[in-house]
Amino acid sequence: xxxxxxxxxxxxxxxxxxxxxxLGYTMVYGVxxxxxxxxxxxxxxxxxxxxxxxxxxxxxLVPTLLLAMFLAxxxxxAIERVAYRPLRKAPRxxxxxxxxxxxxxxxxxxxxxLGGQQRSFPKLLNVQEFALGGATVTNLQILIIVVSxxxxxxxxxxxxxxxxxxxxxxVSDNKEVLALMGISxxxxxxxxxxxxxxxxxxxxxxxxxAYPVIDPYMGIAVGWKAFIAxxxxxxxxxxxALVGGxxxxxxxxxxxxxxxxxYRDGIAFAILIIVLLxxxxxxxxxxxxxxx
Amino acid sequence: xSFLEVENLEVTxxxxxxxxxxxxxxxQGEIVTLVGANGAGKTTALRTITxxxxxxxxxxxxxxxxxxxxKAHNIVASGVTHVPEGRGMFGNLTVMENMELATWTRxxxxxxxxxxxxxxxxxxxxxxxxxxxxxxxxxxxxQQMLAVARALMSKGRLMxxxxxxxxxxxxxxxxxxxxxxxxNRQGTTLLLVEQNAHMALKIAHRAxxxxxxxxxxxxxxxxxxxxxxxxxxxxxx
Ligand SMILES: Nc1ncnc2c1ncn2[C@@H]1O[C@H](COP(=O)(O)OP(=O)(O)OP(=O)(O)O)[C@@H](O)[C@H]1O
Ligand SMILES: [Mg+2]
Numbered sequence: 001x002x003x004x005x006x007x008x009x010x011x012x013x014x015x016x017x018x019x020x021x022x023l024g025y026t027m028v029y030g031v032x033x034x035x036x037x038x039x040x041x042x043x044x045x046x047x048x049x050x051x052x053x054x055x056x057x058x059x060x061l062v063p064t065l066l067l068a069m070f071l072a073x074x075x076x077x078a079i080e081r082v083a084y085r086p087l088r089k090a091p092r093x094x095x096x097x098x099x100x101x102x103x104x105x106x107x108x109x110x111x112x113x114l115g116g117q118q119r120s121f122p123k124l125l126n127v128q129e130f131a132l133g134g135a136t137v138t139n140l141q142i143l144i145i146v147v148s149x150x151x152x153x154x155x156x157x158x159x160x161x162x163x164x165x166x167x168x169x170x171v172s173d174n175k176e177v178l179a180l181m182g183i184s185x186x187x188x189x190x191x192x193x194x195x196x197x198x199x200x201x202x203x204x205x206x207x208x209x210a211y212p213v214i215d216p217y218m219g220i221a222v223g224w225k226a227f228i229a230x231x232x233x234x235x236x237x238x239x240x241a242l243v244g245g246x247x248x249x250x251x252x253x254x255x256x257x258x259x260x261x262x263y264r265d266g267i268a269f270a271i272l273i274i275v276l277l278x279x280x281x282x283x284x285x286x287x288x289x290x291x292x
Numbered sequence: 293x294s295f296l297e298v299e300n301l302e303v304t305x306x307x308x309x310x311x312x313x314x315x316x317x318x319x320q321g322e323i324v325t326l327v328g329a330n331g332a333g334k335t336t337a338l339r340t341i342t343x344x345x346x347x348x349x350x351x352x353x354x355x356x357x358x359x360x361x362x363k364a365h366n367i368v369a370s371g372v373t374h375v376p377e378g379r380g381m382f383g384n385l386t387v388m389e390n391m392e393l394a395t396w397t398r399x400x401x402x403x404x405x406x407x408x409x410x411x412x413x414x415x416x417x418x419x420x421x422x423x424x425x426x427x428x429x430x431x432x433x434x435q436q437m438l439a440v441a442r443a444l445m446s447k448g449r450l451m452x453x454x455x456x457x458x459x460x461x462x463x464x465x466x467x468x469x470x471x472x473x474x475x476n477r478q479g480t481t482l483l484l485v486e487q488n489a490h491m492a493l494k495i496a497h498r499a500x501x502x503x504x505x506x507x508x509x510x511x512x513x514x515x516x517x518x519x520x521x522x523x524x525x526x527x528x529x
Pocket of ligand 2: 377
């Protein structure tokens, strides 16, 4: 039983991270129809922002997190402005190739300037263990889960209740009419990239604290998994990203517990393929109907 | 200088010339209608006014301001609203959310907004009953009403309407046109594009007839409704 609780917490922790990153993929897709392959690298950049803020400015956890979120938002917005916006009317393939290019650029630029070695992430939290129903829990684990959940609820509120959130949902229905309402698509896109990137940076710092090393390529595998989570839940849907993220977290943790751990990535992809065969629009996705 | 002045407009889509040397004007307080058959260029004319299409020649002046220099998303703030062809619903959003988005440029003005919502819902009681229904699930007539209600919430001084009667049963067409007259009486100038020339000429003060990108006739709506060529081409003899 205690073993089960232990794994449950691990799964929640991993699932929160996937969900936080998957939100960025799904939001950008919902607004622009673009798979932002550079999103995993923004997660990496967020971890590095956190690293340098904590090491050089010696800030504590909360200010480090907030500043890194802000810097990642600026980075995400800048990438959209420079790399994606000029291609908004270009064929989709050009946009996909550009996104892959931006991803490789971020990885290699980081490696070239900072080196490819792993760096140990500064201790932003005095990690303490305590017992919970026979399992051992750390305050870091609780922090990761709570911070993620709070941000997810906050995002849901923004998307459902605020004007910018309503505009984000409206874009995917009808870009042209948005302008007739006096709303600039660029404003909505900027908000989308900013919010998605800030969430990814949060995930980067949480992973940095938990792991606790970071490197320029840390965004690749995690980025792919989060992308899978987004597609699994139904890309373009906020709740889909949350559901997909937690499912993937659970599947990976329990697969690794039952099978040799090298199987876990293969299983993640196998699940994606099976779900998409059965339900091409993802778990929460509705079948595509065109109303005339 | 008229309220809205469109001069010598030319619009091309690749090899197709959709509008050639089109000029018309609208005075404050009027209902002006552009009538014409499929493909005459009516939609193109409206889309040019609100910055969704860039003309190759011509001018669009509203209240003395050159609208061609204004970005599409700033046209509303300049005072022109547009009920687009096909209603332009945000289908996944509720009726209320659709209307709220139309208040984007004046979202800070909470007190006034409350009054405006009340006024628009009193014009469209059917929408008031369906505030939290997703707009994609509204009937065609209800969607058309929402499209007009949404434009009203933007509070322009000039409203462009692209075939508000399209696909509606006669009784609903009557209701929509009655509401348009109401809106006009309350002070909004209307530029109405219609294939339903019969109804449009009934409520309009003046009319222009478009044929394959040209203005071929213009005059008071009453006179045009009596004109034999118009009766033959657009009013079923
Ligand atoms: N995006 C476009 N690309 C190419 N041609 C276009 C485009 N939009 C309109 N056209 C062409 O321009 C001409 C005028 O079209 P427009 O939509 O303005 O006509 P309309 O008078 O509104 O017709 P309807 O009553 O059928 O709505 C048509 O020949 C049409 O095929
Ligand atoms: Mg048309």
